[in-house]
Amino acid sequence: MNHGIRSLALLMPLGVALLNSGCTNPPKSLGGEVGFVDGYLDATKLNGLMSDPSCAYIRFYNARRTSGDTQGTVIAIATKSSGEEIYNGTTLKYKMYDRISKGTTLVVDLTRAEAITRIGYVKAANEKSYAANFTRADVANLITSAGCNGVKLTPERLATYSMRMAPVKLAGTSGTVNPAPPSIVCTEPCPTFCGGTPSYYINR
Incomplete structure (x- = not known):
C-alpha cells in the first residue's frame, strides 16, 4: 500500500509539469x-474599411484567433497616408478573419487591446509577427476585377516575412484564386519598414 502511495506521489509532479508545459508552450503554426x-x-468588408475618405492603405497583421489556433489568421485595419490607423474603438475597429460561409467572410470586430492580444498569441509561440500594407487603389483593383469578390492573404518570404494578396472568388465555404489581375506582394513589411512613426503599428 505504501509503495503505491509513493509511486503516485512521484507521478504527480510529472503530470503537473506536463500540464504546465502545455500552457506555456503554445502549439506551433501549421x-x-x-x-x-x-x-x-470579402469585398463588402474591404469597402467598409475603405469608406473613410482618409483611407490610403489597408494593413494586415498575422494573428491567432486563440493561443492554440495553429491555422492562424489575419487582422485588417484601414490607415491614413501617414500610417496612422483609422480606429475609434466603437464604429471603427480591427477586423479579424474567422471563416468563409455562404460566399462571404465572417469576421470578428476587435478593439485595439483585443487585436494586440491576438497578435501576442503569435509572439508567444515564438513565431514571426509582421504587418503588410496594400494601397487602397491596389485593393480596389483586385476586388472590382471580373469574377472576384474578395482577397486572399498568404505569407511571403522576402529578406523578412511579408504577405501576398491575391484576388479570389468566394463561394460556399472556400475561396478560389483568380489568375487575373496578378497577386501583389507588400515589399515593405513591418518590422523593417515601419514608416516615420513605428508606434502606429500595434505589432511593435
Missing part, C-alpha cells in the same frame, strides 16, 4: 514560423 496559413476578406 505554416511554421511565418505564423499563419492564410486569411480572406
